[in-house]
Structures are given as C-alpha cells and as structure tokens.
Amino acid sequence: MKVLIYGAGGFLGSALVRRFVAGGHTVRGLVRNEDAAAALREAGAEPVLGDLLTDPDDTVALASDADVVVYAAQLLLEPERNTIEALLDTLAESGKTLIFTSGTGVLSQRTDGEWSEDTFAEDDEFVRSKYIGARVDTENLVRAAGARGIRGIVVRPSMxxxxxxxxxxxxxxxSIEKTGAVCYIGRGLNLYSNVHVDDVAEIYYLAAEKAPTGAIYHAVSGETNFRTIAEALARRHGVSARSIDLAEGVEIWGTFxxxxxxxxxxxxxxxxxxxELGWQPHPDRLDVLSEINVPASAI
Known part of the structure; x- marks a missing residue:
C-alpha cells in the first residue's frame, strides 16, 4: 500500500512511519522542516515539506496519491475539522482509507485531582468534555464517510x-523547571489511561489492514494516577513532589x-x-513507571 501520514515528524507520527515501513509499505510523510525530513529518510520513508495551515490546498491534495491516509497532525479544533472536511472532499468516492487521530480527552472528566470510577470502552456513551468534546463532531464526519465512498476509521489514543x-x-x-518540585493537582488520584507509542502504532497498522468502515478504537494498556507518576519522577530527579490547586496549575502549564x-x-x-483487530499490547510495554527510569542520556 501507499501510505501518507500527516504529522509524520511528531512523536506518534514517527512511530507510525516506522511501523508502516517495517510492514513493507511505501510511506510518505508530511513534515514542516528539514530536520524532520532527514529523520523520515533515515526511517525509509519519503518526506514532503509543507504545512497544513499555510499550504492547505497543496498538502491536502497529496492524499489523492495514497491508498491509506493517516491524520496524526496536531491542530486546534476548528482548523482540524476544516482539514478533515477537505480531506474527505478529496477522497470522496475513491474507496480509500482515512484514519483520523482523536484522543481520549474527548471523554475526560474534570475532577480537580480526584479519581473517577467511570471508564469507557469505544462504543460507550459519555458526556463530552466541555473543553475538547467538540472533536467528536469531527470523529463522526470520519465515521460516516462510508456514505461518501471512503473507509473512515477513528483512533483515540490515551496518554x-x-x-x-x-x-x-x-x-x-x-513543573520542576518552574517550581523545583513535581506538581500534581489536588490529591493526584486522577489519571489518563496510558499506552506505549509502539502499541498505538500497531493499532493503526492493523486498522489499515482490516478495520470496517466507521470503526473507532481506543489505544490503552494501563493506568497510573498522577500522584504516583509525580512521586516517581521526583525520586528520579532528586526533588520533592507536592500538591497544588488549579490556579497554580494554570500558572505552571497554562489554562489549556x-x-x-x-x-x-x-x-x-x-x-x-x-x-476486531486482534490487538494486544506488548507485555514488556505495560508500565509507564519504567519509562521514568530511563537514563537521562537516553532522553
């Protein structure tokens, strides 16, 4: 297959490039600078320099020459939706595949550091996030694309x-750089379920091979609350971990x-x-705390 990856220079995008190249497919990736282009060449893919925001017509037109289009770029919600609409127009009646990267943020619940017993599978109903839930409308455009002759698939990665x-x-x-401590909000019992990037890439690979039109998949293999992560990072960096309120969190990380x-x-x-996909996360990639102990020279 000929695979086009938007956002190929990013953390997830580069993992997708590696997986599809390893599977023997011809991979092109949209990147925004020459350093990212060089990394793609080294990985065995063909880079295309461009920007979805500043070159929308030319970058969207690239999809015409691909069998599978993977959207893994990071844009704000409105330009993201505009880009997806343009891609759907470009791919209409082609029978080609579009895989859209959403995220489990659409179903997140603001708890100010408290744990929630709610946990959601792919087809469960949920109350949309007040802040990012509008992305579900873009998901639905992709999932309904079968009516336009497009095999549309959505993947929601977790952390x-x-x-x-x-x-x-x-x-x-x-938070270490700004305060000298690893910070978490409230009691730090809240969390995002998490998954290793290579296991996420495997879902996309399997979905491109055999997912039905309109499918949606979560990418998740475990969960660890934020206070536990903060305390592990604090030990790793030789600093303390401490609770903060939301106002201080906004000062550290910004409102969003x-x-x-x-x-x-x-x-x-x-x-x-x-x-549906037979996906199984690798047994050696289930503990996010193991990542915290990676030597600083490897980061």
Missing part, C-alpha cells in the same frame, strides 16, 4: 509514552493543559480494538 518521550511526562517535568490534562480523569478500555 502516550515510550522511547524516553511522553508529552504528558514532559508536562510534569515542566491545566484544565484538559492535569485536573481531569480519563479512564478507558479497548475491547473493540482487541476483538
């Missing part, structure tokens, strides 16, 4: 980690991250991914 990287763990480290990430609880399960 992603692996290879010494994790955007969320980086956020905890930001404080509300969408560090004050919320987002617990998910992936029975549909396991059942």
């Amino acid at each position: 992603i980690w692996g290879h010494g990287r994790s955007p969320m763990l980086d956020g905890f480290r930001t 991250a404080a509300l969408i990430v560090f004050s919320t609880c987002s617990r998910t399960r992936a029975p549909r991914a396991r059942r």
Whole structure:
C-alpha cells in the first residue's frame, strides 16, 4: 500500500512511519522542516515539506496519491475539522482509507485531582468534555464517510509514552523547571489511561489492514494516577513532589493543559480494538513507571 501520514515528524507520527515501513509499505510523510525530513529518510520513508495551515490546498491534495491516509497532525479544533472536511472532499468516492487521530480527552472528566470510577470502552456513551468534546463532531464526519465512498476509521489514543518521550511526562517535568518540585493537582488520584507509542502504532497498522468502515478504537494498556507518576519522577530527579490547586496549575502549564490534562480523569478500555483487530499490547510495554527510569542520556 501507499501510505501518507500527516504529522509524520511528531512523536506518534514517527512511530507510525516506522511501523508502516517495517510492514513493507511505501510511506510518505508530511513534515514542516528539514530536520524532520532527514529523520523520515533515515526511517525509509519519503518526506514532503509543507504545512497544513499555510499550504492547505497543496498538502491536502497529496492524499489523492495514497491508498491509506493517516491524520496524526496536531491542530486546534476548528482548523482540524476544516482539514478533515477537505480531506474527505478529496477522497470522496475513491474507496480509500482515512484514519483520523482523536484522543481520549474527548471523554475526560474534570475532577480537580480526584479519581473517577467511570471508564469507557469505544462504543460507550459519555458526556463530552466541555473543553475538547467538540472533536467528536469531527470523529463522526470520519465515521460516516462510508456514505461518501471512503473507509473512515477513528483512533483515540490515551496518554502516550515510550522511547524516553511522553508529552504528558514532559508536562510534569515542566513543573520542576518552574517550581523545583513535581506538581500534581489536588490529591493526584486522577489519571489518563496510558499506552506505549509502539502499541498505538500497531493499532493503526492493523486498522489499515482490516478495520470496517466507521470503526473507532481506543489505544490503552494501563493506568497510573498522577500522584504516583509525580512521586516517581521526583525520586528520579532528586526533588520533592507536592500538591497544588488549579490556579497554580494554570500558572505552571497554562489554562489549556491545566484544565484538559492535569485536573481531569480519563479512564478507558479497548475491547473493540482487541476483538476486531486482534490487538494486544506488548507485555514488556505495560508500565509507564519504567519509562521514568530511563537514563537521562537516553532522553
């Protein structure tokens, strides 16, 4: 297959590139700078320099030459939806595949550091997040694309980690830089379910092979609350861990991250991914705390 990956230079995108190349497919990736392009070439993929925001027509047109289009870029909700609408117009009646990357943030619950007993499988009903739940409308556009002759699939990754990287763990480290301690909100019993980036990439690979039109899959393999993560990071960096309120969280992480990430609880399960795709996370990649102990030289 010819696979096009939008956001190929990112943390998830680069893992997708590796997986599809390893599977013997021809991979092109949209990246925004030459350093990312060089990394794609080294991985065995063909880079295309461009930007979905500044070059929307040319970058969306790339989809015409692919069998499978994977959207793993990071845009704000409105430009993201506009981009997906343009991709659907480009792919209409082609029979090609579009895999859209959403996230379990759409179902997250603001708890200000408290644990929630609620946990959601792919097809469970939920109250949309006040802050990011509008992304479900974009998910639904993709899932309904079968009526337009497109095989549309949605993947919702949870907290992603692996290879010494994790955007969320980086956020905890930001609190060290700004306060000298690893901070968590309230009692820190809240969490995002989590998954290794290579196991996420495997879901996309399997979905491209055999997912039905309109499918939605969660990518999740475990969960660890934020206070436990903060305390492990504190031991790793030789600092303390401490509770803060939301106001201080906004000062550290900004309003968006404080509300969408560090004050919320987002617990998910992936029975549909396991059942329909035969997906199983690797047994050696189940403990996010093992990532915290990666030597600093490897990060």
